[in-house]
Structure formats: C-alpha cells, structure tokens
Amino acid sequence: MVGSAGSNEKVNLLKTKFGFDNAFNYKSDTDIAAALKRCLPDGIDIYFDNVGGATLDAVLLHMRRRGRVAVCGMISQYNLEEPYGVRNLSVVIPKALRVEGISFVDYFDLYPKFEEDMAAYIKEGKVAVVEDIAEGFESAPAALLGLFSGSNVGKQLVVITRV
Ligand SMILES: NC(=O)c1ccc[n+]([C@@H]2O[C@H](COP(=O)([O-])OP(=O)(O)OC[C@H]3O[C@@H](n4cnc5c(N)ncnc54)[C@H](OP(=O)(O)O)[C@@H]3O)[C@@H](O)[C@H]2O)c1
Incomplete structure (x- = not known):
C-alpha cells in the first residue's frame, strides 16, 4: 500500500503509524508519474482517490488492467474557477477499469454500527488515530x-x- 501526502511529517506518519509500505511527498516529488513508477513498479490494482486532478490523471496511466478506482473525494478540485481537465480517462476502456464514486449519504443507516465497530477497533489498536x-x-x-x-x-x- 502506497500513499501520497503534502509534507514529510505526513509521509513519515503514513509509513510508521498507518501501515503504508511506502509513501511520497507530492509537493516535493512533483513528477507524480515518476513517483508512482518508483513506489509501484508493477502498477496499481486499487486507487482510493481523495484528491482528483493531476494525481488522478497520473494514476489512470499507471493502473493495471481490470483495476478499480474508488472515488471518495477530489479536494484539489474544490473552489476552482476552472477545474483540471482529466486527460487520460480513455484508458478506462482498454484497461477495463472500474471507477465508482462513494458518498457517505448512502450509508447513514450504518452509522450506529460503524461507531460501535470503530470504537472497538480503536480500543484494540487495530485502527490508528x-x-x-x-x-x-x-x-x-x-x-x-x-x-x-x-x-x-x-x-x-x-x-x-x-x-
Ligand atoms: N465521499 C464522501 O462521502 C466524503 C465525505 C467526506 C469527505 N470526503 C472527501 O475525503 C477527502 C478527505 O477529507 P477529510 O475531511 O478527511 O480531510 P483531510 O484528509 O483530513 O484533509 C484534507 C487534506 O487534503 C490535502 N489537500 C488539500 N488540498 C490539496 C490539493 N490541492 N491536492 C492534494 N491534496 C490536498 C491536505 O493534505 P496534504 O498536506 O497532504 O496536502 C489536507 O490535509 C476529501 O477529498 C473530501 O472531500 C468524501
């Protein structure tokens, strides 16, 4: 599992506290395609997108065939007058990718169970906070x-x- 974050402190936390095998700082490692190749030489099976924009574009090119993209957020694209135009979307076809948006509004009914389960996971040290x-x-x-x-x-x- 590989993550990207905007400071060395966050990159270190990903690796030391949150169980990531590797991580890069997208603000200093500005060639995201090169960072992806270095950290994930065999490509990406699953991408959990919280960022969108140029990161998503670079990731699409690096996805493995039949990979999955879970789109949770696109924080790089909020409040912009002109959003980034994703250029590599056509690879979804030859790579047979599955791209799916997820929104918490569809899962409100599960919140009490989530709260109960998550409280236990945190107490047991299974989830770091x-x-x-x-x-x-x-x-x-x-x-x-x-x-x-x-x-x-x-x-x-x-x-x-x-x-
Ligand atoms: N699907 C849903 O139901 C749902 C619900 C809530 C939130 N979300 C989404 O989940 C994501 C995380 O939200 P959160 O509330 O947990 O916030 P968070 O991850 O605690 O904070 C947002 C982080 O995004 C990074 N960021 C800000 N601007 C960026 C940019 N232009 N490019 C790349 N990274 C940027 C910053 O970290 P760095 O230092 O790494 O830049 C910032 O700390 C957001 O995209 C949000 O919209 C989705």
Whole structure:
C-alpha cells in the first residue's frame, strides 16, 4: 500500500503509524508519474482517490488492467474557477477499469454500527488515530480553510464546548 501526502511529517506518519509500505511527498516529488513508477513498479490494482486532478490523471496511466478506482473525494478540485481537465480517462476502456464514486449519504443507516465497530477497533489498536483539535466555535472557519492548505495533520475536529 502506497500513499501520497503534502509534507514529510505526513509521509513519515503514513509509513510508521498507518501501515503504508511506502509513501511520497507530492509537493516535493512533483513528477507524480515518476513517483508512482518508483513506489509501484508493477502498477496499481486499487486507487482510493481523495484528491482528483493531476494525481488522478497520473494514476489512470499507471493502473493495471481490470483495476478499480474508488472515488471518495477530489479536494484539489474544490473552489476552482476552472477545474483540471482529466486527460487520460480513455484508458478506462482498454484497461477495463472500474471507477465508482462513494458518498457517505448512502450509508447513514450504518452509522450506529460503524461507531460501535470503530470504537472497538480503536480500543484494540487495530485502527490508528491522529487528531488535530481546534478549540471554540470561532476557530471553525480557520480549521475548515486549513483542510485546503493541508495545515491539519490528523482528522480536524472543532470542540464547541467541553462539559
Ligand atoms: N465521499 C464522501 O462521502 C466524503 C465525505 C467526506 C469527505 N470526503 C472527501 O475525503 C477527502 C478527505 O477529507 P477529510 O475531511 O478527511 O480531510 P483531510 O484528509 O483530513 O484533509 C484534507 C487534506 O487534503 C490535502 N489537500 C488539500 N488540498 C490539496 C490539493 N490541492 N491536492 C492534494 N491534496 C490536498 C491536505 O493534505 P496534504 O498536506 O497532504 O496536502 C489536507 O490535509 C476529501 O477529498 C473530501 O472531500 C468524501
């Protein structure tokens, strides 16, 4: 499993805390195609997309035949006047790729079970957690904007009040 992140601190966390075999910093390793070839010389079977744009474009070329792309987010494409035009989409045909969007709204009914299962996994150490906690409602706008510059390292939370 290989990940990409925007700082060396995050790259190290992927490798040391989150069980990734390898990871690269897409901000310093700007040739994403070369980074993919180096980290995944045999190609990609499954790509979990949280970024979209140029990363998705490079990944498509590096997918193995009959690979799967789960599209969860495209954070590089939000709030742009002109979104990046993905150029390599046609490889979906010869590579027989399956590309599928997933949205949490379709799984609300499973939330209580998710909460119960995930709490147990975290307690048992099966799932690692890193959180960034901002204090107070007034810190919420900055915390939200920080997602787009990558200033959060872990899951960004905002504490409204402590009881
Ligand atoms: N499908 C769904 O139901 C669903 C629900 C919620 C969220 N999402 C999506 O899931 C993804 C992660 O969301 P999250 O709330 O968990 O946030 P997150 O991963 O905690 O924070 C967003 C991270 O994205 C990276 N980023 C920001 N701008 C970027 C860019 N232009 N190119 C590449 N990376 C960029 C930053 O890290 P770096 O330092 O690595 O750049 C930032 O820390 C987002 O795409 C979001 O839209 C999907």
